[in-house]
Amino acid sequence: MKIAVYPGSFDPITNGHLDIIKRGTKIFDKVIVAILVNVDKKGLFSVEERKELILKATKDIEGIEVIDFDGLLVDLLKEKEINVILKGLRNSTDFEYENTMDKINKKLNKDVETIFMISESEKSYISSSAVKQICRFGGEIDGMVPDSIKDDIEKKMRCK
Template sequence: MKIAVYPGSFDPVTNGHLDIIARGAKVFDEVIVVVLVNVDKKGLFKIDERVELIKRVTKDYPNVKVQSFNGLLVDFMRQKKATVILKGLRAVSDFEYEFQMALMNNKLDPEVETLFMMTNAEYSYLSSSAVKQVAKFGGCIRGLVPDEIIVDIISRIKGE
């Protein structure tokens, strides 16, 4: 069984993320979306809330699982017997950072390969940070995130 792990902070999950998840689910037997704890960022949503939001929007993908993890990604990979890290790239500017991370992960575990998947051009400008900023200033986030979680995002931004 070929298992891919799609790591990220997903705060919140966007349609760009969902595009990579859906396409990855066609390529791999199983895709594990792993919400990683980023100690450098204070999130809009708590880790367990992000996991639940992603589960809600991926419920129609039977080969997609969602979990959280705090630690080195390669340790998570070993636990799950996964050998492929799936990463979405929006633009060339993403590549430099992701390339460094791929080399580091491969150094930590030579059995781990990183597969870069270009996002659909429709989402090439999209990021979780941009979504939060648009929502914060009252802009429309429809089409940027799955419809099922729009209310969750707006409510959280408004502090409800």
């Protein structure tokens, strides 16, 4: 079985993330969406809330598992006996960052491979940070987040 781990903070999940998940399930038998508990970031949504939003947004997609983790990604991969990381790239800035992370992960575990997926151009501007900023100031987030969770995000942020 071909399995990949798609790590991220997903605070909240966006249509860009969802696109990578959907496309990933066409290549891999299973995609594990791994919510990173980032000690350097204070999330808007709790890990449990993020998990619920992801499950709600992906309920019709087969081959998905949603988990959370803290610590090193390579340790999670070792624990799950998986050696493939799936990452989405929106732009050259993402590439620079993810290329460095790939080198670090290979230093920690030479068997780890990172697969980069280029975002579709109409989704390449979407980020969780942009969604939160737009919503915070009363802007419209239609098309940026899955319809199934848009109300949840707006309610949490008191956007509307």
